[in-house]
Amino acid sequence: MNTCSICSLKVSNHEDIYCSNHLKAFNNLKKHYEIWNKAFGGLTWVEYLNKLLKLNETGSWVREVICTEMRTVG
Numbered sequence: 001m002n003t004c005s006i007c008s009l010k011v012s013n014h015e016d017i018y019c020s021n022h023l024k025a026f027n028n029l030k031k032h033y034e035i036w037n038k039a040f041g042g043l044t045w046v047e048y049l050n051k052l053l054k055l056n057e058t059g060s061w062v063r064e065v066i067c068t069e070m071r072t073v074g
Ligand SMILES: [Zn+2]
Pocket: 004, 005, 006, 007, 008, 009, 018, 019, 020, 021, 022
């Protein structure tokens, strides 16, 4: 049984690296990235994550996913 990369909660699908809460946040991130990428005319994943971190509206689930993604990307 895999565990979430962030909170160590058990993950039901062994292909997932996040629990359902963090996966939901991650999927939202990806969905909005498409929109932002078009709006800004080419935004890298890391640039996008950096922008989100500066926003007050960004929730704590999303922030945790962002920090983990940043570590993964380098
Ligand atoms: Zn989690």
